[in-house]
Amino acid sequence: MASGVASVVSGVGSFLPPRIIGNEDPPLTALDTTGEWIRSRTGIERRRWVEPGTSTGDLAVQAGRAALRSAGYPVVDLVVLTTxxxxxxxxxxxxxxxxxxxLGTIAAFDIAAACSGFTYALAAANAWITSRQAQCVLVVAAETLSTITDPSDRGTAVVFADGAGAAVLRSGHLEEPGAIQAVLLGSDGTQKNLAVVNSGGSRQPDTEGTAARADRCLQMRGPDMFAHAVRRMTEVSRLLMERLEWPVESLGAFIGHQANQRILDKVADLVGVPAASRFANIRxxxxxxxxxxxxxxxDLVTAATVPAGARTLLTAFGGGAVWGAVALNWPDIKPSS
Known part of the structure; x- marks a missing residue:
């Protein structure tokens, strides 16, 4: 941490597309499944999908605007978008x-780190602020996964959804509520096929538009993804808390990537997170x-669930394979609306 400078979360915001798809709604009813099967294996009861013509950028703008409003419309030096x-x-x-x-002609770039993107984007924003390259950074995580999901693939169609969340980080001090305390990231490219869109890149171009639908959509090795996610999210969470000398019982909030409720429960159990400190909205x-x-x-800021300054751990695993954890003090901010 350069000269005591820390990056502090000063605003959050989100946006969800209005279209709600329940487990018993079309097009999920066309799959060989039931609402109870989906609930029991994923913890999901409903999800949001965009309407045709709505892009990831559209969602990102809405979430970013909400986060800026929450932060009091600061002057932003950098936008980091993960998708x-x-x-x-x-x-x-x-x-x-x-x-x-x-925001004018400020620096702006994308990060591609799959489901771990928000932890990677926070790490990038933190680096810019603590190295004094920026005073304020807008981080946006936005996805329209329904646009790359095969509607006939039960393993992905019932799981993936659309939405955007954002956070504003400003320069501050390590002792402040909202201050990032430490970041830990990792990757293992030998596992790149855990979740992959095969067609459309330079390795497998589709210049003629003839690739099979399955190759144009996200394919996931569900059981393998489950095992790797549990292992890596558990490891990185433990390592970061050990580095900070945080006893697990001191955590006020533990937020894992909302991949699957069974993954969230397993990781929290292995890490030893108290039940009162676990938070999710995957359902x-x-x-x-x-x-x-x-x-x-x-959601937690809106409901004023977590007290300002509470020790907080964020952790995620995604295709690539990539994983990360971010430790921070819970921010003292007001809802965006």
Missing amino acids: TTPDHPSPATAPWVAAQLG EVGNTSSASIPLVMN
């Missing part, structure tokens, strides 16, 4: 989002990939 579903393969989506928010919004953690954070 698996950018508006275009090129260019990045972040500059367009910054422009739509009226209502599904798996929104990188957006899931900030969506939970915004």
Whole structure:
């Protein structure tokens, strides 16, 4: 940490598309499944999907605007957008989002770290602030996973959802509520096929538009993903708390990537997190990939659930394979609306 400078969460916001898909609603009813099967294996009862024509950038603008409102409309130096579903393969989506928010010609870039994207984006923002390259950073995590999901694939169609969450970070002090205390990230590229969209990149171009639908959509090895997610989220959480000398019973809030309720429960059990400190919203919004953690954070700020300054641990695992954890003091901020 450079000269005692810390990055402090000063605002949060979120946006969910209005279209709600319940477990018993079309098109899920066309799958070989039931609402109870989905609930028992994922913990999900409903999720949000965008309407045709709505992009990831559209959701990001709404969430970013809410976070800026929550933070009191500060002067922003940088926008970091994390997503698996950018508006275009090129260019990045972040500059367009910054422009739509009226932030001028500031720096803006995308991060592709799948479901761990928010932890990676927080790490990037933290680095810019603590190195004094920026005073204020807007981090946005936005996904329209329904646009890359095969509706006939039961393993993904019932899980993935759309939404966006955002956080504003400003320069401050380590002792403040909202201050990031430490970050720990990891990756293992040998496991890149845990969750992958095979077609459309330089390794498997689809210039003729003839790729099979399965190759154009996200494919996931569910059981393997479950095992790796539990292992890595548990490890990184333990390591970060050991580094900070935080006893697990001192945690006031533990927020894992909302991949699957059974994964969340298993990780929290293995880490030893008290039941009162575990928070989730997967039942209502599904798996929104990188957006899931900030969506939970915004819910908790809105409900004033966690006291300012409480020790908080965020952890995630995603395709790549990538994982991360961020430790912070719970922020002292007001809801965005």
